[in-house]
Amino acid sequence: MIDTLPLFHRIKGQPVIVLGEGDAADAKSRLVLRAGGHVIADAAKGIAQSARLAFVAYEDRAAAADEAEKLRGAGLLVNVVDQPDLCDFTTPSILDRSPVLIAVGTGGVSAGLAKQLRLRLEALLPEGLGALAQALGAARTMLRRRFPDAADRRRALDVALGQGGMLDPLDDSSAGRVDAFLAGATLPDETLAEIVLTSLDPDDLTLRQARWLGGADGIAVEEGVPDAVLARARADAIRVKIARGQGFEAPGGVWVVVRR
Structure with a gap:
């Protein structure tokens, strides 16, 4: 919340x-x-x-x-x-890598904290991040031609922009590889992962589980899974409710089953 x-x-x-x-x-x-x-x-x-x-x-x-x-x-x-x-x-406190803007806010309770968080992020995010965004924006038409389906485009970009990917946003040279990405981009394999919660605290998710949730196209959710855990998923991910112990056959793309 x-x-x-x-x-x-x-x-x-x-x-x-x-x-x-x-x-x-x-x-x-x-x-x-x-x-x-x-x-x-x-x-x-x-x-x-x-x-x-x-x-x-x-x-x-x-x-x-x-x-x-x-x-x-x-x-x-x-x-x-x-x-x-x-x-x-x-x-908020603003980190400017135009057109990429990162806003750090605390709801007005501590501007000093927001500033210090922004300064830490300044050291992590390369200056070329804005150039990567511009290059991806210029490539939108070509990307749509290569992957007409929006879900397919998202999956291809998720892999390329992920940690260690061809367009890793933390790599200052990624902007220069956008054309090469378009020339050779392929869809990743469709996957289905299962997360069995060890507790109801989202902080107890492993790093891998958190990545699964954050990158999934859809989530099959067992009864009793708290909203705090599901908040770690993309807001636009499809969500399907399933009964306790019920099997699930993913319709395609990247899906995660979350169980109590």
């Missing part, structure tokens, strides 16, 4: 209200400008220009809460700086 839904909001060329003065307001203004938005420092003007987002950086909590309520009543989503309980959304 997550408390907030992470989204990437396009604001390029759009008005965004930023109210307040000082370092906090300046930081939010820079964030808006970095994403291509237009900073509007007047609430009425921003509402008239159909702004959809607003930042309120007032030191006085009561004044900030009052302003937030007015903006919310006008249909805007509001962020009140350093007041997570007054926020409709929070802003």
Whole structure:
């Protein structure tokens, strides 16, 4: 269960209200400008220009809460700086490998923790990650021709982008191998794996089991498997309920059977 839904909001060329003065307001203004938005420092003007987002950086909590309520009543989503309980959304710490963006958030409870996690990830992710994304984007038409079925495309890419794969995203030279991947890409074998849970705690999954869940096209789930375990699977994976002890014949692709 997550408390907030992470989204990437396009604001390029759009008005965004930023109210307040000082370092906090300046930081939010820079964030808006970095994403291509237009900073509007007047609430009425921003509402008239159909702004959809607003930042309120007032030191006085009561004044900030009052302003937030007015903006919310006008249909805007509001962020009140350093007041997570007054926020409709929070802003994460951003790792930029454009067009790849990794947002690290803590729901507003610890910006310092989010920053330190982002700095650790900065050291892990190569600068060429953005170039790999651009190359894959340019190859979308060719990839669709080679694999017309969306599930087949996903399976081929899962193998190529996996650890040690031809397009491993942690390998800084992967972007230069996209053409070679397209020329020789084949579908991996269809597989069916079974996970028998040793406990109901998802942290007790082995690394292999976690990879199976994260990469499966479909999951057959026995009664009693907790949602916390299934949250480790892809959100778009097909899910089928099965009775305790029931066999399962995978319809094709990569499937995982999860049993109590």
